[in-house]
Amino acid sequence: MSSSNSSNNNNNNSAFKLASNLTLYQPECPYGLTGNGCEHASCNSTYVTAAQRVQRSDTTLCTACPDGWGGNLNCNICQRADACQLQQRATGRGRSSSSSSSTTSAATSSLSGGGISSSLALAANDTAVCVNTPRAISTTNVQCDMNQTTLTGIFQGNFQLSAIKTAGVSNATEFNTVGLAPYNAENGTTTTQVWFNGVLQWGCQATNCSSFNSTDPADAPSGRKGIVTDVWKCSTLNCVCIPGSTVCGSGPFDLTNTIQDLDGETTFACEYPSDQAAAARADMQCRFSGPSFATALGPGGLPLIHCQAGACVTQDELTNLWTNGGTTTGASSDGMGLSGGVIAGLSVLGVVVATILATILAGLLLRRRAANRPRDPPTAAVGLAWSNIHYSFRPAAAASLIPARGKGDTRKKIADRNAASSNSNGNGSSRNSEEKESHELRIAMADGGRGNIAETAHAGHILRDVSGEIHPGSMLAILGPSGAGKTSLVDILAGRSKVGTISGTLTFTPDVGVATSSNHAADRMVAFVDQEDVLPAFSTVREALQLAAQLSLPENVPRHERHEIVNRVLLKLGLDGIAERRIGDAHRRGVSGGEKRRISIGIALVGQPKVLIMDEPLSGLDAVNAQRVVQALRELANGPETGTTVIMTVHQPSSQIYDAFDRVMLLAQGRVLFDGAPHDAPAWLEARGEPLPANHNPADHLLSAAFGDMGSGSSDIDAHSSPGVMNTLISPYRNRKPLASLSTQVGSLASRAFQASYRDPSGALAHILGALIIGLITGGAFYKVNLTIAGFQNRVGSIFFLLLLLAFSALSAMTGLNRARPLVVRERGNGLYSAFSWLLSHLLYDLVMLRLIPTIILTIIIYFMVGLTDSAGVFFRFFLIAVLFNLATTLYFMSLAAFFEDMSIPTLLAGLAILFQLGFGGFLLNLNSVPGVLRWIKWICPLRYALEAMATIQLPGLRIIDIVNGVPINAPVSVIAPNLFGFAVESYYRDLLVLALAFTLGFFLLLVGAVTWRMREVR
Template sequence: MALRFLRRPLLYLLILSPVLAYRRSSNSSASRSLPYSSYELSGLTQGTVPEKCPPCFNCKLPVFACGQYGECNEYDGQCKCPAGWGGIDCLIPQCDSLADGDQRRLREEGKACECKEGWGGINCNVCQTNQACANFPLAGGPENLDDEIDPEDMRCYTGGETVFNNHQMCNVTNRKIIDQVGAHRPVQVTFSCETARDTCQFQFWVDQKESFYCALDQCSSKSSNEYSTNGTTYDCEHIKCNCIPGRFICGEDGSVNIDDFLREEIKGPAKFSCKSGAGCRFEEPAMNELISDIFGDPYITLNCDGGECLHFSQVPGFVRPPKPDNTKWMALSAAGVGIIILISSASLWYAGRASGGEFGQIRLPDDEQARLMNDHVPATLHFSNISYTLGSRVLLDNISGTVKPGQVCAIMGASGAGKSTFLDILARKAKRGTVSGTTYVNGREVANDQFKAVTGFVDQEDTLMSTLTVYETVLYSALLRLPRDMSLEAKKFRTLETMNELGILGIKDSRIGGVGHRSISGGEKRRVSIACELVTSPSILFLDEPTSGLDAYNAFNVVESLVSLARDYNRTVLFTIHQPRSNIVALFDQLILLASGKLVYAGEFSKCQAYFSDIGQPCPPGFNIADFFIDLTMHASLDERMSHDISPTLEPESPHEDLTNLGDEERGLLRQAPLPLSVRSRGSTSPDLEETELQTRANSNAGVNYIKRKTSQLLEAVSLSSSGKKVTNAPLPPKLAALVDAYAESGIAKGIKEEGEALRRATTGGLPDVAVETTLLRGRKRAGYGTQFRILSGRAFKNLYRDPALLAAHYLSSIALALICGLFFHNVTNDISGFQNRLGLFFFTLALFGFSCLSSLGLFANERILFIRERANGYYSTVTYFASKVLFDILPLRVVPPIMFGAIVYPLVGLVPAVVSFWKFMLILVLFNLTTAMVVLFLSIAIASTSVAGLAGTLVMLFNLMFTGLLINRDSVPAAFRWLHTVSFFHAAFEALAVNELRYLHLTETKYGVELDVPAAVILSTFGLHAQSFWWPNTALLGIFFTVLTAASYLTLQLFVKEKR
């Protein structure tokens, strides 16, 4: 024993020594072996005697031995070699085929065997085809079968189990062994067993040269047939091994020799085992220890091909074991995931509910209530020569004015005068046309991002989320836009305070409502929109038609609250308004009056009545001055048609001017020349009694004249529209030109100009820089990315569960269709029809989830305008909105339904009952659903029209469905178009599902009394599907598609979905 443990470290040192001669002399064949080699003595078998005859080979003498532990004939001292071996000492491989028996040729020295067709292996012992066994001697003796054997009844059995004499050819797959020997010198093993003697043979080869051989006895074999894999194991009690002197690791070129180790330590027991899909391995305790210590592997690993020629009746019958019942484990694992999803959903619901529900009494720190209202920089807004052109048309022309802190400025004019367009320009909204002129804040030009940080804008149209309450809507605006260092209690208090100012505190718990689900009135929605901007108490506030849709009382309350905000907290407020009541007009501080894009008046409201009296346009006593201004500007604009018989100037349609996307205000500005339906007919000299409230009808024929005028207008409108021409900028009507010129020459206009110059001169020592000082005073740091994501996620989750129709439809349809599929595909069989049913199930499942994802089109389309306006107003960044949208809108609709569907359909159909396969199935369904959801989300973001996006989504799904792999065989597609299968996410999912289910499945089909046992992988390849492609490329491709489409959707949202007014 002491010698044994002393020898092994020396052996390791020799093997690992850099002086491994076999790596430097791989082509040498030196021999320090027996006195005479088999190649020398083999000449004796050919009948040729050399001049100096060596001593005759006699295996009974100690100096000679039979290789491969062949039998030594006690009568003549010659070796009886195992099949596949020849030569005097059984050390020379035989070629040709095992079927040739004693007629086989010996392998020539230095060459490899050329086996006959259908045979393989180093010594051609392994059959490969049934035809190769046609003339093979029948194994098992004639007592088992008749003498007359049809050659076509012979089979090459490759199942691995030994029936009589089985031969296997193996490649060693241990990475370290291959690296040590060299990849150019293959390391191989031959293994054969004989059941009659319970013995096996093992040979180790390097570069097709045998290094050592082993004999194993008292061997037993067993096969294990599991549902998805088969295995064969050989257990041998004893093993003995011997080196071939002068070969690799047996003394070649003076290198290491493990002969003593093999003879003295390799004793057994030994084990040779193979498993389908996992390869083979050879194990023996001492050899395992050697392999582990030197190469780091627990045993020798092999990749083997075996074969044995048998009559078809001798082929071992394969009786498939019943499917293992893993339903319980699959159900438990699915239930565990379901519980996790429910707990997560409940937690998110509770968090969302807590963030927007009742908050009880609000307690503020000292003086924090007034902090936001008082800590600000007053802002004087001065605008000079503001003009706006669209194509060749001037829609606004040289508008100037000044609004100071504490003042309310009303922008008035008839419909189409340019009020909203002018307000958009002042608020720095992106416009389609060209803007010129300068805007100053406290005498300084301010960058757009700084300007928007101290301003608020209320659009004319309400864009509110219908599922939120009034309080939640305003609170979300406060949480996202108020300074981050302001306490939560102060933000809540400011929310309630703003709602109280606008008279909507009583409806704070009412939902906004939408089409078909009305909750609050249109006027109340208007006040909610205003509250979302008022809650931040901006230095400058712009409002487009804040009283639109409100009754007189509520309109007065809104304007009064704006006036209170301006005067009490020194804010600057500008808004457009149309025909206000006299009590509202009395609240104005500044007035800007526009007509056809021209400035008719800009200045203090208290001076406007006197100014118009001075220029000969006095307001009648008792008349609402706002109505007077509208009538005055309208009559001035239409004066040309009333006074002159002048045709409108026409020009051909310009291909560069697309007016189809103009807003109503901008379309109205194009009516500078008298438009047919809003002016008098040509040649009419009497006033149009419909256009004014200051004149009365002149004669009793007014009704007849009215009909004539309207008929003439209609005919002229048809003529203009059919001519393909449009009206260009015509000269101003004389009365309008007189009004514009009178103001431009007035002292009020000159005073505004001088005031603007004074503001610019006072920047160094006068008014503060509103952008810089606001930043220093409060930081104006709005909610960070984390806070934005949390708030938007809560809002998205509320929107989802408060409108549960879509969510319920997806969940219920998944359950119902899973039960239907379980009914029709129940317990699929392992035959050709079962193969077809499995592929049909997978195809239907993918089609179901692919087309159901089209419902995601509305998720973003319904919020497109809301997102555009909220982002433009600085609520949040694109990335936080997109992330919350994906996580809390997409995931509940695209992750939970496939899990519910799979958990039901998998056991009902009877797919592979293995937990790993079950979760692979789930993984592919979820990945596919997420990928299709991202395709649809990308289309809904990139295409503004929901109907067009729906059509595009349908076409994309159908195109991908065509290349799934079931409708068109991949191998039949021309090579130039096979990439279409690669880019089809339907194909990636379909192939992955098919491989996961069918890769190791064996199909048994009985036709005309003949039972066929075919691996399902063979049929998969016939369909053009690859049995090794589950993880790569299919699963990886689904992940790549999802990632790329998510990134594309975000970039499209960030770069192309922008406000353009």
């Protein structure tokens, strides 16, 4: 008794929340309730107003009810035909007619069991009669014992339920005519109260309700013949759990969230025999069910036994009910609507699919339009002139770039050589050693390997007022010792992105303007061949040239013409014999180094440039092949009509190659020493006092003269001096935008990626076989988990382990992107494609071959070996989350690899990200127990959303059957999961949208920015 009274006292204030949140409980309490917050039961009939009701003296049952009325919880159930009339007379409410009593009694006796007599049509009036079926005619009261094993197993005691179903009531008419006490009754509504040991625990209201009935026919299976099923369906539900009550705070489990999460469609169904009045009155079986009940309490919902029902209605209402065939209409709900989460998810999916289809269609249309564009007429050869080219940058930047741009560590080589010299010479002249080291370091920094770094930490000038010109259709050779600035000059002439300050002027001769046509914009007239060969290892020679032709020629060049261009280039460069051989790389045998040089030249030539600029194109070639390449270039540079202008740096040409050029430019310390025809060189050397010896290669003597000029310092300029005017470079070049359409770029690059995967399937096979093997091991470890508490933890653990496997497998995305970086940077620099098109093609390959297929294998094996919910719908929703999580993690790891070229940094950051998700994913650490200052971290943890979404869709219908300390437990996991893991029930679609939009889309945009900004050529 004291315990119950204590609970009552605790509820006195908190029950106001019940009345304030549920509109049907105010301003007057519904029948059977009293108190300021409608928190106590009363033992008055439904004819007594709220202000006159008396709180039940016994905490568990009503010991005395008005004559003809009953019910343990309250006295709401009329139990005799004349019970309503007795209360009408006792309370002075309604319009009772004694003359109709006999008729009423006879009519009601035929109704009390559920049947409806046709004699009612002859006795129709407004006299109140008692009906004991649960059918909602006007205002029907129901009272039941609860038979929910979960609740009775957790809370030792008795649960009871009282409910009021309202249909077709009019406050102005019904209460005045029948005499019922008024309250905020609305058509198609339900108020429900749940009691534990006589104390109110929670209350609910449902709206938008309607009813229908059915009766099993005579030929129904045994036990079902004549059984009436009364269904009361409502589309919305709202519940309030009273704080401090046993169920909602003071008991062994706090079910506040579980109770208050009950919402959505709800069905209140009762069954009773149609021909047994006693059974209908005293032992009906009912059930509350619906999606939220299934989630919270299992598929059985809330079963109710020993149900009683009673309603005071007029005979007119009974007649109308009989006339309408026993169907009460109200605001109906067919139960076929979609929830807001489903609609949101389908909407997002529809938008994504529509966007993809629209993008593909737009790409095809643009490609078709470009292919139908009229061809431009052939144009004459174009020359190039440059004047007052000056290039410099801060010495600090020069020093920092040495390791990245040089071939090896030049400083270490020099230091080792000096150390050896010091050991051999003892205390020799250290000054001479330092001067030698400084000179060699200056040379290495100026042109070492690529020659595009500052000269020394003390001198940041690379090119000083360099001017020159090459006539259309002719060949220019740029000579000079290492450190002369040759590579820097050709980089600038080719319009490559450079670090530092560049000033001067570049113009085409004749002046063609910025763009003469769509096919020959100024920035597409020039092709560049770098000193180092970066080629697709798994493509054949022909395929590499065909891809270059596809991307560097306008869309309106027919396919057969592209093939002809490729064949001509193969023949000119002597590559026709190895056209079907794979190129290879340092790890895979392919073509030779000299052949790679010619392939790089061929890739530039298939674009049919007007100006071809090359940096050391003859390096790595023997004398015969070098002569063959020069001869091919000589045939290209065949005059001002249709020839190609060729500019190339040459390190040490033979005399035959030297004589093949139309013009020679000699550089030393970034300045022009000689610029003229090859046959003018002897006279220039003679004038310098360095005559050319007989039968001596002029190129060798020119280099010797230039090296002597660098060593003598006769040409030195103050290291910190500047030219008279330091303007930015005036150039006809624009951003090198691809000529091919986006669809062509993506299709060509994706084809190359899948072709490489076919020729080297080790990567894809490793992912697929790894998923198969690891899936079998994991599935075996968690095989067919049981329904105990430990089994439920293992069930969630298997999902957690699956997500971890997907996260770790995504690490390979970093190495794949990093391996592609050199080729992407080179081809983007050549203007073959955009960063976005490459990224789409890379993702298309990576996500299909390395993510989607392994995820399918891993998910199927683990899902069915563990024994998760056997439902196709649940499985596909589960799989969708797995794919989204893997995709989001992959995109994040790719972003790290794109931002940082040094793989040690993204590897470290990726490991920290996985460790971070281990802690805040929701499995190892109960997120509800995390201190508030750190609890926000869970909202930025993708694994947490994935785990919650995948686990919660396993909860409906899943029960825990276990024995703890000798106490049997049979409870739905929805009761335990929120407290054990901090999962929010019914959170699937929220988590889906967060994974899809916040993480997947967010990381994709981050990756696009990283690839665009970081994976580009800057020299």
